[in-house]
Amino acid sequence: MIVKEENKQMFGQLLLDKKIINQKQIKEALEVQKTNGKALGNILIDLGYTTSDLIKSVLNITRKTEQKLAHLFNTSIGMMKCIDQASLFKFIMTEAKRILESDMCNLFLVDEEADEFKCVFIYNEEVREIRLPLSNGLAGYVAKTSETIKLEDAYQSPLFDPELDNNLGYKTSTVLCIPVKQQSNKVIGAIQVVNKKGKGRFTSYDEWLLKSFAIFASNAISMVSAGKIKNPKTRFAENMNMFNLAVENLAEGVIIITQDDDAVVVNPAVKWMLGWKIKKDIDKQETEELLEKSGLGKISKWLRGEVDSLTSEEITIQIPEVRVIKVEFSEINGEINYERKKGCLVVFKDITRDKKFDQVKSEFITIASHELLSPITSMKNAVNLLLQEMLGPNTDSQKKFLHIINDGVEYLSNLTTTLLDITISEIRKVPLKREKVDLDKIIKSTIESQWFKAEENKVSLINNNGSHPSVLADSNRTRQALLNLLDNAFKFTPHGGEIVVSTKSTEDEVEISVKDNGAGIFLEEQDKIFERFYQVENATTKKHYGIGLGLSICKDIIEAQGGRIWVESKGRGGSNFVFTLPLYK
Structure with missing residues (x-):
């Protein structure tokens, strides 16, 4: 019964820790829950104490919740x-490491008679143990206080004891340490996962996951220890x-x-x-x-x-x-x-709220796109009149800048039309003008249209493109996708940096890549950046206005033409966006 009450408080405790709600509000919500059974988060939203966005930010629930829960159940x-203890300990540590996506897991079991921890770890596929003072390190603090500890830089914390690192020749960075309790609420040890993969950080959702994992681990340890x-x-x-x-x-x-x-x-x-x-x-x-x-x-x-x-x-x-x-x-x-x-x-x-929000976003894009088309068309006509020298001859410099303006207006026109495509129908259902296309010509003209932007940003724009067979594509849409990728690269490439456009052919397709040496994209965000309205949160994105549609449009355009698109990045080492187009046969 005590375990049940503790679990009832678990989600609320996360919100309390983040100061999203106070103790009085959580008690009121729990009372309401007794009568209507709603999820605690929904009750808090109904009472006006928080919002769904704040709850999502606290939990940071992944899109694959069902897989995580299935792994936990299995x-x-x-x-x-x-x-036996050896096989159980190895299983617990191996599975915790896998489910929490970490590099290592350690078990710390309390030996009350010796006033020590039995620290269990896996080294060279074997279960080993060392003895540590019960009062030392993170595990000692967790066992004593029954608190959860989450560190982003272990060596900056006075609680962290590097002795285990020294024994293993290992460097701990991020840490999540959870108390392991019996049903009587007695702490029998701690379980610790270290170094989230992909240089990520342990989230509040990871806390819940490891706490739930620890409940099962405690029960299994107690049964094996008692020989039940x-x-x-x-x-x-x-x-x-x-x-x-x-x-x-x-x-x-x-x-x-x-x-x-x-x-x-x-x-x-x-x-x-x-x-x-x-x-x-x-x-x-x-x-x-x-x-x-x-x-x-x-x-x-x-x-x-x-x-x-x-x-x-x-x-x-x-x-x-x-x-x-x-x-x-x-x-x-x-x-x-x-x-x-x-x-x-x-x-x-x-997803009722999400559906309504998507509808509002779609309506906004539709209205905004319609409103933009009119002034864009006017600008396009005016520039064409100037290019045709209807008002008098132009100098070579004037012609050069007029062509740049014309390319920019053409791009805005195509982008606005694409926004309408997205809201009216999926782009795969929108007819494309797929034909034999000279890809080299498209790449060259697109890069030339961006030379002024490169000069303005003090960025080297390099065309590494070779000669390739023709592709089966829509030339306007392909140019639009390439412009979007270049625009994205300009946003994240610092002054003095470079953007390189390269191509290579295979038997069936051509790969086009746009590589920058900017901020890079962390692994956990790479599968999200092609989603509509998703933006990487960092200092660079805050300097550039955007609604997170550029990469989503690229993905739709490329896939509609039978191609693929992905990103290669190691975080803080630049990004390489690659897409393919089928060869014309």
């Missing part, structure tokens, strides 16, 4: 199969109950259902989203019936083997209010004593 099952052997069915049912506690106050709805067992996990958030009775405990059969009524009967069919796979989808719920719910699936193995239990973990995300 790991909790795997712990049950370990019958329970039959597989009892252990599986107990595990399902513990997982219910772990996901009880997640903002996302969670359901876990297996083929052979009656136990199910159904957290309050999913009951609220789908309009089910909040306080009522439901069994497997009733869960399947309710899913059928909600339009998700294919889950039962998949469990029976009548459906081959489960794919994500969106459903609309009408009662008690209209909601749009995104449903994601992830298979779980649930294997105990070599008996495979087919099952799936389903995550429900309320």
Whole structure:
């Protein structure tokens, strides 16, 4: 019961730590939750104490929540199969390292009689241990205070003890250390993950994930240490109950259902989203019936083997209010004593607000694009009149600058038209004028149109393009994509830097790359930058106005022509944007 109460406070504690809400507000929200069963975050939003954006920033929930939870569930099952301490400790540390995407995991177990920590770690694939004073280091502080410690630079903290680093010849940077507690709330040690992969930082969501992981680890350690052997069915049912506690106050709805067992996990958030009775405990059969009524009967069919796979989808719920719910699936193995239990973990995300916001954004883009087309057309006509020397002859310098203005206006015209394409229909459905195109000519003219910008920014713009066969493409759209990538490179390349445009051919396509030596893009952001309205948050982006559409437009244009686009960057080492176009055959 104590563990349950602690889990009820877990999400609220994250908000308290970030000073998003106060103690009085969290208590009021918990009281409301007893009657309506809503997710804690939604109650706080309804009460006006916070916003969905603030909650998202605190949790930093990844788009693959269902995969993380499935890994956590499978790991909790795997712990049950370990019958001795050595295999259990190795399994715990290996899985924590994988789930938290870190370089290493260490276990610190309290030895009260010796007043020491038994520090367990993996070295050369073997489980080893050393003894450390119980009062030393981060683990000592965590075990004593029962607090969670998260460091971005371990060696800057007076709590960090480098002794383990010295023994392993290792350098710790980022750290997340969590107390490991028994159900009686007694601290029996600490679990510590170090150095987030991709030079990232441990988030508040990682805190929740490791705390949940520690609940299962503590239970497994206690059972092995006491020599308790329970039959597989009892252990599986107990595990399902513990997982219910772990996901009880997640903002996302969670359901876990297996083929052979009656136990199910159904957290309050999913009951609220789908309009089910909040306080009522439901069994497997009733869960399947309710899913059928909600339009998700294919889950039962998949469990029976009548459906081959489960794919994500969106459903609309009408009662008690209209909601749009995104449903994601992830298979779980649930294997105990070599008996495979087919099952799936389903995550429900309320995207009603996001849908409304997307609609507002689309309406804004449509209106803004229509309003822009008129003055752009006027400028285009005026420049054409000047280029045709209708008002008198032009000097060579005037002609040069008029051509630059004309190229810029042409680009704005194409961009505005593309914005309308995006809001009216997916670009893949918009007819493209795909024909035999001289790519070298497009690259040369595009780079020449940017020479003034390069001079203004004191950046070297280098054309490393060779001679290549023609490609099958839309010349205007391809030029638009290249201009977008160059514009992006100019934003992030410092004065004195360089931007290099290169190409290379394969049997079926041509690769075009735009490489800069600017700020670079961290690994965790590289899969997001091609999303609409997403912008990398740093000092450089704040200097340049934008709404985060440029790279999204590039992706749509390139993929609509049968090409691919990606970025290569190691963070602070510049970025290389590469796209392909098919050869004309």
